[in-house]
Amino acid sequence: MSRRISSVSVRRLAPVAAAVLVSTAASAVDVTVVPFDGSPIPIGAGARALGMGGAFTAIADDATANTWNPAGMAQLERPELSINGGYYSRSTHSDHGGETQGALALDHASVIVPFFVLGTQQTVGLAWQRQFDFTRATGSRQVFQDVGPTLTTQGFSDNAVDNDGAWSSWSLSYAADVVSVLSLGATVLVWDDDLTRMSHNDRDTASSGRLTTISVGPPATILTDETFTAEQHQRITVDNGVSAVLGALWHVTHDWTLAATVKPQYDLHLSIAKSDRREFRDASSGAVTSSTATSSRRGATYTYPTSATVATAWRPNDRHTIALDVTWTDWSALRLDDGTSVTSPISPFVPPGEFDDGYALRLGYEHVWLLPRLVVVPRFGLLYEGLPGVTAAPDASRPDLVNATVDQFYGATAGLSVFQRSILYDAAVQMRYGDRVGAGVDAPFDDTARVLGITARAGITWHF
Numbered sequence: 001m002s003r004r005i006s007s008v009s010v011r012r013l014a015p016v017a018a019a020v021l022v023s024t025a026a027s028a029v030d031v032t033v034v035p036f037d038g039s040p041i042p043i044g045a046g047a048r049a050l051g052m053g054g055a056f057t058a059i060a061d062d063a064t065a066n067t068w069n070p071a072g073m074a075q076l077e078r079p080e081l082s083i084n085g086g087y088y089s090r091s092t093h094s095d096h097g098g099e100t101q102g103a104l105a106l107d108h109a110s111v112i113v114p115f116f117v118l119g120t121q122q123t124v125g126l127a128w129q130r131q132f133d134f135t136r137a138t139g140s141r142q143v144f145q146d147v148g149p150t151l152t153t154q155g156f157s158d159n160a161v162d163n164d165g166a167w168s169s170w171s172l173s174y175a176a177d178v179v180s181v182l183s184l185g186a187t188v189l190v191w192d193d194d195l196t197r198m199s200h201n202d203r204d205t206a207s208s209g210r211l212t213t214i215s216v217g218p219p220a221t222i223l224t225d226e227t228f229t230a231e232q233h234q235r236i237t238v239d240n241g242v243s244a245v246l247g248a249l250w251h252v253t254h255d256w257t258l259a260a261t262v263k264p265q266y267d268l269h270l271s272i273a274k275s276d277r278r279e280f281r282d283a284s285s286g287a288v289t290s291s292t293a294t295s296s297r298r299g300a301t302y303t304y305p306t307s308a309t310v311a312t313a314w315r316p317n318d319r320h321t322i323a324l325d326v327t328w329t330d331w332s333a334l335r336l337d338d339g340t341s342v343t344s345p346i347s348p349f350v351p352p353g354e355f356d357d358g359y360a361l362r363l364g365y366e367h368v369w370l371l372p373r374l375v376v377v378p379r380f381g382l383l384y385e386g387l388p389g390v391t392a393a394p395d396a397s398r399p400d401l402v403n404a405t406v407d408q409f410y411g412a413t414a415g416l417s418v419f420q421r422s423i424l425y426d427a428a429v430q431m432r433y434g435d436r437v438g439a440g441v442d443a444p445f446d447d448t449a450r451v452l453g454i455t456a457r458a459g460i461t462w463h464f
Contacts, residue, residue, distance in 0.1 A: 265333055
């Protein structure tokens with residue numbers, strides 16, 4: 001094999017760096033954190049709320065109320081204990097490949113205790129909640145060619161990215177009736193991996209392929225012909241953080257309620273540990289031509305933006321409920337600060353301030369059937385989420401040529417509750433789909449993906 005010159009080294013590394021996200025310009029991608037199902041919106045607790053498409057802010061009348069609207073806890077008359085778990089499946093498909101990954105995990109556990117003091121109905125609640133889920137796997141093949149005036153580099157790379165883990169919190173909530181038709185509530189959440197035991201996520205990236213560098217000539221000459229492997233492991237841990245939820249619930253009439261919640265902007269302090277390994281071998285002899293291994297650890301601050309929800313629920317009688325939630329989020333405030341640079345977790349190539357505000361719309365319906373020994377409640381829901389994303393790059397080697405956009409997801413849900421004596425059993429499923437979304441996350445930088453997320457959740461609540 002011919003002796004390697006510096007220009008050849010530079011040319012062979014460029015496509016590999018783009019393929020495995022380890023170039024200098026793309027280094028911030030390695031600390032990108034994109035939560036549950038590609039959505040930076042936290043997971044709301046409870047199978048009942050899931051079955052209604054997440055339209056639960058103006059209902060919030062069970063043990064999961066502290067995660068949706070703490071003011072709703074004031075409606076409870078008996079202590080409740082609730083436990084919920086779920087299964088998550090996520091499938092991504094693009095022109096470069098596809099992947100499916102699933103996970104089973106505990107979502108939420110809470111206890112709610114109502115009491116009556118000084119002529120006022122009041123309630124306190126304690127909850128553990130798995131707020132952000134990182135379950136995701138993607139696979140792709142990239143074929144690249146870099147043609148220069150004297151050298152041509154061509155090859156392919158098979159890439160796989162595997163994400164798992166979650167960020168969780170402990171929370172303490174309080175609610176009270178200000179007047180008979182108006183209740184207010186607040187929740188304080190503490191984020192700390194040492195306390196929650198589930199506030200970290202792992203990201204493993206692996207690439208392998210072949211690169212050939214040819215001098216244009218004449219005559220054309222193969223300068224290098226090498227195979228390569230590249231691996232990266234990254235763990236992000238939430239060291240500490242505090243956030244809050246403020247809620248209000250107004251019973252306008254016996255049949256109609258209005259509600260609102262605000263989640264002020266907050267910071268989570270992270271530790272990021274990363275290790276990289278790259279190796280090139282001569283394609284003919286198998287001899288190692290170069291090998292590098294690095295590791296690093298640093299801190300960062302993850303800023304989650306302010307969001308607000310307005311909601312309404314209408315009960316034309318005691319057996320029918322229709323609910324609607326509309327949520328606004330200031331995505332331009334979502335950012336990651338590692339002490340040397342401030343980037344958007346959505347894409348390091350788009351300034352945080354360029355992302356538009358986001359809106360989510362959720363609609364739900366449930367019907368109560370009173371049977372001789374059971375109460376059965378089927379429910380259905382629809383949802384829309386407009387989430388921050390980026391456009392596909394014109395070429396995989398230029399991931400910086402992207403702009404902010406809105407990735408649109410649509411979903412449908414169904415659920416069922418069965419109440420017997422003092423125990424409530426809940427189950428629900430959600431299907432959520434996005435087309436032409438996830439550039440640089442669920443697909444290579446120069447492509448978009450079709451993403452299907454399926455969530456199945458079950459829970460049990462004891463009334464004391």
